[in-house]
Amino acid sequence: MKIIPIILILLTISIILPCQAQTAAEWIEKLDKQMFYQSAEYTALMTVHSPGGTDRYFRMQGKVVGDQFALMEYLDPPRQRGTRYLKRDDNLWIYFPRQDRTMQIQGHMLRKGVQGGDMSFEDMTESSSLLEKYEALLIGETDTTVTIMLESHDMTVSYPFREILIDKRTVIPIRIVNSGVGRMPIKEIITLATKRFGDRIYPVSTEIRSLLVKDKWTRFDIEEMKFGVNFPEDTFTKKMLER
Amino acid sequence: MLYELNMAANNNSKTIIKTSKVWKSYDNGRVTALRGIDIDIPLGSFTALAGPSGSGKTTLLNLIGALDVPDKGTVIVAGQNLEHLNDRERTQLRREKIGFIFQQFNLVPVLTACENVELPLEILPDYTRASRREAAMSILKRVGLKGMEHRLPNELSGGQQQRIAVARALVKKPVVMLADEPTANLDGETGGAIVDLMKEMRDTLDTVFILSTHDPRVMDRAETLIRLVDGQVES
Amino acid sequence: MIALRLAYRNLRRNRRRTVLTASALTVGLIVLITMMGMLDGIDSQSIDNLIYYDLAHVKGFADGYLDEDFPDLEHTIPHADSLLNIVRNLSGISAATERLEIIGMLIQGSEEVFVRIIGVDPAQDTDVFRTLEAVRSGLTISTDEPVALIGDRLASDLSLNVGDVITLLVRSAPGAFNPKMLPIAGIISTGHPAVDRMTVYVPLAVARDMTLLPEGATEIAIMASKLTYSKRLMDKLTQILPQLEWRSWQTLADDFIQLARMKRTGNGIIIGIIILVAAIGLGNTMIMSIHERTREIGALRALGFNSGLIWRIFVLEGFLIGLFAGIIAVVIGVAILVYLGHTGISLAGYGDMDIGYPVRDAIYPIVNVASVAMSFVFGLVISVLASWGAARHAARGQIVRALREGML
Numbered sequence: 001m002k003i004i005p006i007i008l009i010l011l012t013i014s015i016i017l018p019c020q021a022q023t024a025a026e027w028i029e030k031l032d033k034q035m036f037y038q039s040a041e042y043t044a045l046m047t048v049h050s051p052g053g054t055d056r057y058f059r060m061q062g063k064v065v066g067d068q069f070a071l072m073e074y075l076d077p078p079r080q081r082g083t084r085y086l087k088r089d090d091n092l093w094i095y096f097p098r099q100d101r102t103m104q105i106q107g108h109m110l111r112k113g114v115q116g117g118d119m120s121f122e123d124m125t126e127s128s129s130l131l132e133k134y135e136a137l138l139i140g141e142t143d144t145t146v147t148i149m150l151e152s153h154d155m156t157v158s159y160p161f162r163e164i165l166i167d168k169r170t171v172i173p174i175r176i177v178n179s180g181v182g183r184m185p186i187k188e189i190i191t192l193a194t195k196r197f198g199d200r201i202y203p204v205s206t207e208i209r210s211l212l213v214k215d216k217w218t219r220f221d222i223e224e225m226k227f228g229v230n231f232p233e234d235t236f237t238k239k240m241l242e243r
Numbered sequence: 244m245l246y247e248l249n250m251a252a253n254n255n256s257k258t259i260i261k262t263s264k265v266w267k268s269y270d271n272g273r274v275t276a277l278r279g280i281d282i283d284i285p286l287g288s289f290t291a292l293a294g295p296s297g298s299g300k301t302t303l304l305n306l307i308g309a310l311d312v313p314d315k316g317t318v319i320v321a322g323q324n325l326e327h328l329n330d331r332e333r334t335q336l337r338r339e340k341i342g343f344i345f346q347q348f349n350l351v352p353v354l355t356a357c358e359n360v361e362l363p364l365e366i367l368p369d370y371t372r373a374s375r376r377e378a379a380m381s382i383l384k385r386v387g388l389k390g391m392e393h394r395l396p397n398e399l400s401g402g403q404q405q406r407i408a409v410a411r412a413l414v415k416k417p418v419v420m421l422a423d424e425p426t427a428n429l430d431g432e433t434g435g436a437i438v439d440l441m442k443e444m445r446d447t448l449d450t451v452f453i454l455s456t457h458d459p460r461v462m463d464r465a466e467t468l469i470r471l472v473d474g475q476v477e478s
Numbered sequence: 479m480i481a482l483r484l485a486y487r488n489l490r491r492n493r494r495r496t497v498l499t500a501s502a503l504t505v506g507l508i509v510l511i512t513m514m515g516m517l518d519g520i521d522s523q524s525i526d527n528l529i530y531y532d533l534a535h536v537k538g539f540a541d542g543y544l545d546e547d548f549p550d551l552e553h554t555i556p557h558a559d560s561l562l563n564i565v566r567n568l569s570g571i572s573a574a575t576e577r578l579e580i581i582g583m584l585i586q587g588s589e590e591v592f593v594r595i596i597g598v599d600p601a602q603d604t605d606v607f608r609t610l611e612a613v614r615s616g617l618t619i620s621t622d623e624p625v626a627l628i629g630d631r632l633a634s635d636l637s638l639n640v641g642d643v644i645t646l647l648v649r650s651a652p653g654a655f656n657p658k659m660l661p662i663a664g665i666i667s668t669g670h671p672a673v674d675r676m677t678v679y680v681p682l683a684v685a686r687d688m689t690l691l692p693e694g695a696t697e698i699a700i701m702a703s704k705l706t707y708s709k710r711l712m713d714k715l716t717q718i719l720p721q722l723e724w725r726s727w728q729t730l731a732d733d734f735i736q737l738a739r740m741k742r743t744g745n746g747i748i749i750g751i752i753i754l755v756a757a758i759g760l761g762n763t764m765i766m767s768i769h770e771r772t773r774e775i776g777a778l779r780a781l782g783f784n785s786g787l788i789w790r791i792f793v794l795e796g797f798l799i800g801l802f803a804g805i806i807a808v809v810i811g812v813a814i815l816v817y818l819g820h821t822g823i824s825l826a827g828y829g830d831m832d833i834g835y836p837v838r839d840a841i842y843p844i845v846n847v848a849s850v851a852m853s854f855v856f857g858l859v860i861s862v863l864a865s866w867g868a869a870r871h872a873a874r875g876q877i878v879r880a881l882r883e884g885m886l
């Protein structure tokens with residue numbers, strides 16, 4: 001279930017580029033472009049915090065190729081172990097090892113909120129560029145950051161308004177605020193920590209925080225990450241999903 | 244007197260009950276109750292069936308009364324060969340032509356004297372409520388129970404109960420009256436009176452009476468005596 | 479006649495035994511009658527609740543809407559207002575309104591719960607439903623002003639009061655999230671748990687705004703002029719507005735009706751056992767009665783009573799016990815039902831437990847003539863059946879043995 005944020009993280013991973021003053025669209029394009037990488041393999045720990053409840057932990061392992069293919073598997077807790085998600089382009093499947101059953105998340109099912117409407121499966125499969133659906137406006141700039149407002153007139157997007165605070169130096173989004181139709185903020189995504197991998201810097205700790213429900217957040221901590229992995233050809237197939 | 248005239252008129256010849264070579268055994272032949280009984284009972288007779296206990300008296304009465312069927316032999320009652328009757332027809336015969344009197348009276352305890360007497364008429368056609376009541380009242384009067392019509396059996400003495408039984412048996416004017424040791428549960432005097440009553444009834448009702456008994460007082464009052472010993476008629 | 483008299487006299491003679499036997503059956507029948515009355519009460523309350531707070535008499539939905547597990551905005555009625563006008567002018571319809579139902583989250587502080595959000599037309603919803611009249615505190619929805627009504631159970635679960643501001647998070651029909659903050663105008667209490675526990679009412683205009691469906695509705699709800707819907711009305715609606723799928727409340731309440739039937743069977747089994755025990759007692763009494771009267775039976779047979787008549791005497795005895803027990807049970811059972819119908823059986827002790835019916839607070843049993851009659855007849859049938867075997871035994875015995883040994 002929690003692959004979504006992983007993809008979001010990966011979406012936000014970017015290559016450090018030296019930069020000059022640029023337009024909002026250029027910033028987004030850069031973000032978009034720099035998100036793209038050939039391949040990666042990671043393990044991560046997800047902490048789900050519910051208000052008043054205890055934190056729940058999920059450990060997962062994933063393989064990603066561009067924005068086309070992804071395979072994710074839960075390692076922990078035991079109850080979830082072996083549950084896998086496969087994304088191929090816009091298709092998403094879930095495999096449940098206990099029932100030995102594979103389910104495709106399709107059509108309007110993609111719309112259904114995962115975890116009480118916070119996010120949908122759709123978010124998991126979305127692979128189009130932000131600029132395809134949003135108009136970008138530069139609404140603030142400091143020496144080190146720019147703030148860009150993404151606005152969509154297409155009401156099929158989950159968040160018609162997204163405000164992104166970008167670190168100019170690293171082109172890493174420091175904070176993203178997603179808002180609904182009436183511009184009411186719904187949640188924010190915050191980069192808590194970054195790490196250098198060779199010549200690149202990536203966010204390795206990200207928190208998604210609800211702006212409507214008090215004290216509800218989910219954090220992703222990447223424990224290990226490897227770029228430029230060559231996966232066997234059949235890695236992103238249903239055969240491997242159900243293996 | 245009247246009886247003798249009747250007998251003369253009928254020339255003592257009209258047989259109402261006839262058994263020939265009647266055999267009856269119980270318990271799959273382990274007990275043989277009757278061994279070839281041949282008797283003729285003429286119309287109007289007052290016969291005592293005497294014999295010690297276990298000699299087959301009740302068995303014979305039951306066969307005559309169409310309550311049971313013999314193993315062998317024929318029983319003819321009022322012109323009907325019982326062999327040829329089915330269950331339903333035997334019931335019909337009992338209902339219309341046979342009256343029973345038992346040693347234990349066997350009255351229906353929840354019915355009054357009058358209702359007990361009406362009982363046989365309940366299952367006969369042609370009787371209305373009123374005519375049943377009238378017939379019952381008149382016969383109760385004749386057995387000497389006037390004024391006791393509304394008593395329940397347990398409010399009456401043994402003799403009175405047996406009088407009701409006599410009335411109940413007679414109310415439908417049966418052709419054959421069968422009394423199985425009617426005096427055995429009564430003291431001597433009362434028993435004698437009951438037999439006298441039955442005899443009196445016979446005189447007015449043109450009915451055959453067969454009484455089984457081992458009471459000498461009854462035998463004395465009978466006009467014909469058949470002695471059974473060990474399932475056979477003693478000559 | 480004579481059989482009836484004998485049967486009756488014997489029962490009277492053994493008064494104590496008769497009363498004991500009948501009592502067992504009476505108790506069983508009283509339980510049956512009360513239980514049926516309670517179930518009838520629950521059914522009728524449930525049906526009222528379902529009709530007046532949820533289902534109306536007939537509803538029309540967009541094609542495909544009913545195929546979904548949840549109310550879903552992909553299959554809505556696009557120009558509901560104009561369709562509603564057509565419906566309203568049909569004969570056989572006393573009122574009609576439109577509603578827009580959305581599944582969303584109610585968020586308050588650190589709490590978030592799934593709710594049904596129902597947009598209601600303040601001008602005409604009350605013609606069909608009683609929901610807006612069920613406000614227990616605060617004010618109802620009477621204009622398009624953006625306020626919400628919430629069920630009392632939901633309010634107490636979330637400690638919400640009139641005047642508190644809640645956030646409703648929904649996805650609009652196209653897909654974009656569209657949260658709204660609304661003050662609670664009033665708290666409703668309907669007795670329909672689904673409504674009281676998980677429903678939020680907002681003005682239709684607000685719901686349309688939230689879903690971005692300016693003329694949309696998920697359903698058109700109709701009250702028929704006659705209390706029950708007729709097949710003719712359904713046919714007419716289907717003919718005139720074939721673009722909608724029309725459903726009667728009976729169809730929509732199918733789950734409930736199935737459940738009610740199941741509960742009835744479930745309870746029936748328990749009661750069946752009680753009555754079976756009573757029936758065994760009755761059968762036993764009949765066997766005793768026959769045993770005691772064997773000589774009498776023999777004598778009656780000798781007098782020319784046929785076996786059918788003997789059989790009838792004993793079956794009638796059983797029947798009379800059943801009749802006696804039944805009459806007493808009906809009198810007592812109906813009295814209990816009338817009493818409980820007045821006072822109600824409080825469900826307060828069960829807390830928030832779901833009894834599986836759209837009923838809460840209290841059950842008001844009713845006297846349903848058909849149910850009472852059925853219980854009564856059931857008692858008679860059971861009595862006759864229980865005495866059947868013994869009576870047959872009495873009728874079939876050998877006369878000679880009965881007379882000689884007092885044994886059948």
Ligand SMILES: Nc1ncnc2c1ncn2[C@@H]1O[C@H](COP(=O)(O)OP(=O)(O)O)[C@@H](O)[C@H]1O
Nearest residue numbers: 269270274276295296297298299300301302303
């Ligand atoms: N139903 C019966 N079953 C078995 N044995 C019987 C039955 N009825 C009579 N008997 C036997 O048949 C014999 C004749 O009996 P019964 O006709 O009653 O004699 P009585 O009336 O002269 O005393 C006796 O030995 C008796 O035990």
Ligand SMILES: [Mg+2]
Nearest residue numbers: 297300301302
């Ligand atoms: Mg004898």
